[in-house]
Amino acid sequence: xxxxxxxxxxxxxxxxxxxxxxxxxxxxxxxxxxxxxxxxxxxxxxxxxxxxxxxxxxxxxxxxxxxxxxxxxxxxxxxxxxxxxxxxxxxxxxxxxxxxxxxxxxxxxxxxxxxxxxxxxxxxxxxxxxxxxxxxxxxxxxxxxxxxxxxxxxxxxxxxxxxxxxxxxxxxxxxxxxxxxxxxxxxxxxxxxxxxxxxxxxxxxxxxxxxxxxxxxxxxxxxxx
Amino acid sequence: xxxxxxxxxxxxxxxxxxxxxxxxxxxxxxxxxxxxxxxxxxxxxxxxxxxxxxxxxxxxxxxxxxxxxxxxxxxxxxxxxxxxxxxxxxxxxxxxxxxxxxxxxxxxxxxxxxxxxxxxxxxxxxxxxxxxxxxxxxxxxxxxxxxxxxxxxxxxxxxxxxxxxxxxxxxxxxxxxxxxxxxxxxxxxxxxxxxxxxxxxxxxxxxxxxxxxxxxxxxxxxxxxxxxxxxxxxxxxxxxxxxxxxxxxxxxxxxxxxxxxxxxxxxxxxxxxxxxxxxxxxxxxxxxxxxxxxxxxxxxxxxxxxxxxxxxxxxxxxxxxxxxxxxxxxxxxxxxxxxxxxxxxxxxxxxxxxxxxxxxxxxxxxxxxxxxxxxxxxxxxxxxxxxxxxxxxxxxxxxxxxxxxxxxxxxxxxxxxxxxxxxxxxxxxxxxxxxxxxxxxxxxxxxxxxxxxxxxxxxxxxxxxxxxxxxxxxxxxxxxxxxxxxxxxxxxxxxxxxxxxxxxxxxxxxxxxxxxxxxxxxxxxxxxxxxxxxxxxxxxxxxxxxxxxxxxxxxxxxxxxxxxxxxxxxxxxxxxxxxxxxxxxxxxxxxxxxxxxxxxxxxxxxxxxxxxxxxxxxxxxxxxxxxxxxxxxxxxxxxxxxx
Numbered sequence: 103x104x105x106x107x108x109x110x111x112x113x114x115x116x117x118x119x120x121x122x123x124x125x126x127x128x129x130x131x132x133x134x135x136x137x138x139x140x141x142x143x144x145x146x147x148x149x150x151x152x153x154x155x156x157x158x159x160x161x162x163x164x165x166x167x168x169x170x171x172x173x174x175x176x177x178x179x180x181x182x183x184x185x186x187x188x189x190x191x192x193x194x195x196x197x198x199x200x201x202x203x204x205x206x207x208x209x210x211x212x213x214x215x216x217x218x219x220x221x222x223x224x225x226x227x228x229x230x231x232x233x234x235x236x237x238x239x240x241x242x243x244x245x246x247x248x249x250x251x252x253x254x255x256x257x258x259x260x261x262x263x264x265x266x267x268x269x270x271x272x273x274x275x276x277x278x279x280x281x282x283x284x285x286x287x288x289x290x291x292x293x294x295x296x297x298x299x300x301x302x303x304x305x306x307x308x309x310x311x312x313x314x315x316x317x318x319x320x321x322x323x324x325x326x327x
Numbered sequence: 328x329x330x331x332x333x334x335x336x337x338x339x340x341x342x343x344x345x346x347x348x349x350x351x352x353x354x355x356x357x358x359x360x361x362x363x364x365x366x367x368x369x370x371x372x373x374x375x376x377x378x379x380x381x382x383x384x385x386x387x388x389x390x391x392x393x394x395x396x397x398x399x400x401x402x403x404x405x406x407x408x409x410x411x412x413x414x415x416x417x418x419x420x421x422x423x424x425x426x427x428x429x430x431x432x433x434x435x436x437x438x439x440x441x442x443x444x445x446x447x448x449x450x451x452x453x454x455x456x457x458x459x460x461x462x463x464x465x466x467x468x469x470x471x472x473x474x475x476x477x478x479x480x481x482x483x484x485x486x487x488x489x490x491x492x493x494x495x496x497x498x499x500x501x502x503x504x505x506x507x508x509x510x511x512x513x514x515x516x517x518x519x520x521x522x523x524x525x526x527x528x529x530x531x532x533x534x535x536x537x538x539x540x541x542x543x544x545x546x547x548x549x550x551x552x553x554x555x556x557x558x559x560x561x562x563x564x565x566x567x568x569x570x571x572x573x574x575x576x577x578x579x580x581x582x583x584x585x586x587x588x589x590x591x592x593x594x595x596x597x598x599x600x601x602x603x604x605x606x607x608x609x610x611x612x613x614x615x616x617x618x619x620x621x622x623x624x625x626x627x628x629x630x631x632x633x634x635x636x637x638x639x640x641x642x643x644x645x646x647x648x649x650x651x652x653x654x655x656x657x658x659x660x661x662x663x664x665x666x667x668x669x670x671x672x673x674x675x676x677x678x679x680x681x682x683x684x685x686x687x688x689x690x691x692x693x694x695x696x697x698x699x700x701x702x703x704x705x706x707x708x709x710x711x712x713x714x715x716x717x718x719x720x721x722x723x724x725x726x727x728x729x730x731x732x733x734x735x736x737x738x739x740x741x742x743x744x745x746x747x748x749x750x751x752x753x754x755x756x757x758x759x760x761x762x763x764x765x766x767x768x769x770x771x772x773x774x775x776x777x778x779x780x781x782x783x784x785x786x787x788x789x790x791x792x793x794x795x796x797x798x799x800x801x802x803x804x805x806x807x808x809x810x811x812x813x814x815x816x817x818x819x820x821x822x823x824x825x826x827x828x829x830x831x832x833x834x835x836x837x838x839x840x841x842x843x844x845x846x847x848x849x850x851x852x853x854x855x856x857x858x859x860x861x862x863x864x865x866x867x868x869x870x871x872x873x874x875x876x877x878x879x880x881x882x883x884x885x886x887x888x889x890x891x892x893x894x895x896x897x898x899x900x901x902x903x904x905x906x907x908x909x910x911x912x913x914x915x916x917x918x919x920x921x922x923x924x925x926x927x928x929x930x931x932x933x934x935x936x937x938x939x940x941x942x943x944x945x946x947x948x949x950x951x952x953x954x955x956x957x958x959x960x961x962x963x964x965x966x967x968x969x970x
Contacts, residue, residue, distance in 0.1 A: 123775060125782035167775075194774035195806050197766050215778040216802050218836055238824030239810055246814075279824030281843065 115230060116140045118159035120150040120176065121192060122169050126215055130163070130192070130222060137223030147171035151179075158184035161226055163213060165192045166200050174207050181208025181308075188229045198243035202260055202307075210234045210304045233297030234304050241276035244307070248273075264306040272299050346658055353657050353666075357650075357673045364677040368697055375431065375510045379502030381482060384415040398434075400688055401486065401494035411494055413484045417501045421477025428475065429504040430482070431511050432466040434497035434693055438487040441499075443470050444480055452487065456519055460492055463695040465514040469504055489631065492686050495694045517700075525703035526563040532710055533557045548598035552709065555591035558584050559702075586641035587615025592705075593645040599712075600656045600665065614641040639683065642698075646676045664712040671708030675701045755814045758858070762812040769805055777802045803829055807869070811861035817854040819900065819959070820845075822861045823888065830872055830886075837876055839884055846889035850900035853963055860940050860963045864902075867936040867944075870929050871904045871955040879908025879953060891958075900959035910948035940964070 117139045121127040127143055134141045142159065144150040147168045153159070162180050166173035177189050190211040191204035201212045211234045213225055225235055248262040248270050265273075268289065275285035282296040291299075374380075386395045388411040401411040419428060430441050430449060437460050441449040449468035451457040457464040474480075482501065488494040500507055533556035540550035562584045590611040597604065614637045622630040653669035656662075678701035684690040777798045784795030806829065815821040827843055834841050868886075875881050887903040930946065933955070937944035941960035947953070 123779055123782075125779045125786070129782035129785055194778055194802070195766065195769065195809060197809060199763065199766055214832075216781045216799055217832070221832065221835065237828055238821070239813065242813065242815070242821050242824070277824050278818075278820040278845075278849065279827040279843065280845065284845075 114140075115161065115226075116142065116159045117161045117163060117226065118142050118144065118150065118153050120144045120147075120153075120162070120164035120168065120173065122146065122165060122167070126165075126192075129219075130213075130215075133219035133222040134226065136219065137227075139223070139226065145169075147173075147176060150176050154180060154183070158187050160187065161230060162187055162189045163192055163226070164189070165215075166204065174203060177204055177209050178207040190226070190229060196237050196239070198240055201237075201240050202243060205304050205307050206260065206309050208308055210301050212237075212240075228297070232301055234301040236273075236276055236300045236303075238277050238279055241273040244303070245270055245273045245277055260307060261309070262307070265303060269299060269303050269306075272296060273303065276300075349658050349661070350654075353654055353669070357654075357669065360670055360673045361677045364674050364701075365681065368678065368681050369692075371693070372433075372695070373510060373513065374433070374498075375500045375502065375507050379500045379507065380498045381415050381417050381501055382498055384413040384484075387412045387414065397499065398495065398497045398693060400694075401488070401496075410488065411486050411496075413486070413496060415482045415484075416479050417482055418478060419475045419480050427469050427472070427504040428502065429467050429469045429507050431500040431502075431507040432484075432497070433500070433510075433514060434463055434465065434495070434695060435484075435486060436460050436492055436495045436694060437489055439466065439496065440485040440487065441468065442483040442485075443474050444476065445483070446471075446474050448474070461696050461699050462522060463514070463518045465511050465518070467504075467508060467511040470501075492635070493688070497693050518695075522563065522699060522703070525700075525706060526560055528703075528710070529556045529563070529706060530560045532706070533560060536713075546598075548595050551591050551595040551598060552713075555588050555595060556706075558588045558591065562588070584615065584619070586618060586638045586645075587612060589642045589645035590615050593649055595709075596649045596652050596668070600652055602652065611645070614638065635686075639679075639686075643676075643679055643683070646672060646679060650676060664715055667708045667712050667715075668705075671705040675705050677701075758812060759814060762809060765812070766809050769809065774802065774805060777805070803833070803869075807865050808862065811865060812858045815856070815861070817852045817856040818850075819853065819856065819861070819864070820849045820888070822865060823850075823902075826865055826868060827886075830868075830884075833872065834876065834884065839876065839882060842883060842885040844885065844887045846887070848890060849888055850902075850959065851890055851898045853959075855963050855965070857963070863936045863940050864942070864957070864959075867933050867957065868902070868904065870933050870936075874929050875904070875906040875908060875953065879906050879910070881906035881908030881952060883907050897961050899961065902957045902959070903954060904957075905952060905954040907952045910950060910953045 115138075117134055119127065119130055119134065119141055121130060121143075122145050124145070127145060131141050131143050139161075142153050142156075144153050147170045150164065150168075162177070164173040164176050168176075173191065177191070180187055180189055188211070189204075189209040190213050191201060191209045192215055193200045193212050194215050196212060196214050201209075204212065211225070211229045213222060213235075217225070228235065244260065244262060244265075247260045248265060262270075271289055272285055275288065280288070283293045285291070286293040286296050382397050384395050384397060384399075386393055386399070386401070388401060389409050395413070397413070399413075430443065432439055432441070432449070432451070435451070438451045438458060439449070440447060440451070448470050449466060451464075451466050454464070454466065456462060457466055482499070484496060484499065486494045486496050500510075533553050536549045536553035536556060540546065540553055543549065593611055594608065597608070618630060618633060618638060621633050650669065650672045653665050653672055656665040657669055675698065678697040681690075682696045682698045685692055685694050685696070780798035781795050781802070784798065806825075810825045811822060813821075827841070831841050872884065875884050883906070885903075885905045887901075887905070889901050889903075891899050891901050893899045934944055937957060941962070941964045943958035943960075945954075945956040945958070947956075
């Protein structure tokens with residue numbers, strides 16, 4: 103889609119792709135390989151762990167439902183072992199259920215399984231460049247959690263206490279369909295900084311340790327002491 | 328700064344100064360009232376022409392006889408053989424026999440027997456009201472003309488005294504009845520009728536206060552006042568015993584009940600003004616009880632002499648204490664009731680002092696007693712104070728009840744609102760749960776399979792591209808269904824945000840630009856917006872987009888979102904999708920031309936979707952492109968219009 107995709111830099115980018123559905127795996131692998139990424143494929147959790155054992159990939163792309171386990175565990179483990187690895191979840195619907203739970207364990211982006219090949223490559227490239235993708239419905243889900251509802255809406259638990267008002271404003275803008283340029287204009291930001299803000303939002307939503315998870319569960323009233 | 332310090336005295340100092348000024352004001356007011364009272368009491372009552380007055384008399388008392396000029400106080404008190412007898416003469420003009428002549432006695436104590444030419448014409452003892460020394464009852468009697476001689480006639484007045492006060496006889500008048508009677512009537516109105524009216528009032532108040540006390544036992548003030556009123560009524564309607572009837576003793580007690588009555592009024596004042604009942608409180612009733620006991624044991628004579636020494640001072644003391652209490656309350660509270668009562672007490676006290684001075688013959692006058700009358704003034708004051716208090720209490724109850732009703736209504740409204748909110752929240756929660764469940768199901772099943780189809784179709788030949796498109800469209804629709812079930816709180820902008828993403832993903836492979844313009848504030852919020860409205864609108868927009876992609880050959884699609892103000896001044900959301908492709912000619916009926924049968928069906932679909940949401944749809948197409956303009960309703964319909 104853009105001339106950048108042929109840049110030699112992308113040659114160095116290693117991607118670990120974990121997807122159990124063979125046609126989908128081929129499709130994603132094709133799209134990424136054609137864009138010049140160095141792709142290692144895994145169809146199961148065990149294969150993925152074996153792949154990680156060989157060395158840290160620059161990008162981990164994983165499905166959540168795997169035949170021998172859950173992608174969430176893989177994301178958590180990768181995040182702990184290789185903090186520099188960018189993690190993206192492969193989602194069918196791009197729904198908050200899968201995306202948010204992946205974000206809370208360390209993912210900073212998501213990829214739709216049926217995305218066009220060019221989009222797939224562009225999304226991964228953006229992620230490596232520090233630009234996390236976000237959809238309007240994910241933004242909507244997060245900002246809804248920032249509002250003080252006595253009973254949080256269903257879905258994965260999420261602690262939004264660390265988000266700044268500016269970040270919440272950005273999320274509102276995305277939820278309402280404004281482009282990054284429009285949001286930047288409204289909030290007096292530079293257009294380039296908005297995607298960085300998204301990544302920072304994802305990082306703030308991440309639950310790092312067991313203790314923190316308990317603390318946040320208490321904060322949200324999920325656990326009563 | 329120094330000015331402030333000068334103005335700001337310590338709070339205690341300020342309060343004391345304020346109290347002193349209040350006390351001075353109050354005392355000044357009472358002094359003025361007392362002075363006015365004294366002035367009024369000193370005013371002589373209207374008297375008949377002096378020509379009918381008979382003033383020169385011979386007084387025979389016991390064995391002595393001397394000349395006196397009326398009015399006259401006789402020194403004797405109660406000795407039966409010592410009754411003073413006044414003898415005088417008057418002239419009757421014989422030439423006027425047709426005019427009746429009367430003898431008019433304005434004032435006497437305690438009783439008088441009048442004889443003309445040796446024949447008795449008037450005995451005041453027959454009139455029970457006249458026997459009450461505390462009422463200044465006048466007497467009048469027509470002299471039978473047969474008794475009268477032309478020229479000089481003899482007039483004998485025997486004054487009967489039974490204590491406790493000394494004998495007194497005011498100037499009698501003898502003259503034509505039509506001249507004297509108006510003067511008599513005026514006095515009778517003032518000293519006979521008025522006390523009866525007041526007594527009737529007292530009787531009514533006694534009943535009302537008794538009922539109040541029975542219904543509100545915790546307010547003994549009303550009971551006290553009711554008792555005072557009852558005693559007053561009893562004593563007013565009983566006649567003074569002059570002979571030794573079996574009830575004489577009881578009557579004497581009743582007559583001597585004034586100290587008891589004043590004690591009860593004092594007790595009322597103490598309780599009414601919310602003062603603590605003093606430990607010596609029972610002593611208030613002691614003089615009255617002593618008098619009553621004396622009456623029961625020793626008979627009326629003893630009561631009468633004792634009354635003068637115990638009864639009247641007790642009344643005075645009680646009045647002074649009430650005045651002090653009322654004054655004290657005025658200082659503290661400054662309310663209408665206490666000021667009114669204070670003034671009334673001052674009037675009664677002034678009258679009482681006047682009467683005492685008269686009884687003790689310190690101030691010479693016509694021995695007219697006003698205590699009883701002014702006591703009625705106090706009754707008026709008490710009645711007014713109670714009415715005032717009652718009305719105020721009723722007002723308080725009313726306002727309290729009103730406040731309560733308002734509060735209950737507010738609480739009810741709040742409850743209703745919170746119930747509605749709760750219902751709404753429960754509905755939203757149920758929807759969200761259902762959506763989550765549906766999402767998981769679709770994710771695990773259909774979604775995965777569709778993705779596989781997309782992937783497979785891309786590996787095959789061109790023919791399978793159609794399958795891929797179809798599968799992708801199915802996935803897109805799945806996302807739309809799930810997205811539209813999300814609770815967006817009536818803000819269509821949130822749904823449009825997701826739609827924009829999908830639209831961009833759809834347009835990207837076709838190299839069509841999407842121009843997205845939001846005119847602040849975007850679209851109005853519609854709390855009544857339901858998921859099915861959202862689906863209809865999103866599918867309508869999808870249809871417009873797909874048409875543009877497939878048929879127009881456009882390079883740029885513009886989506887404009889704005890809020891317009893309609894003719895009624897109401898906000899109306901408007902979404903416009905325009906493209907720069909080749910347009911098509913609309914048939915006269917707004918239908919697409921026959922050759923674009925598929926496009927035509929698409930347009931009909933859009934029309935019907937808009938109609939189901941109560942939205943308006945405008946299609947314009949020409950050489951410059953096609954424009955679809957969707958005007959949202961003020962209020963989305965509750966039920967599906969086409970269903």
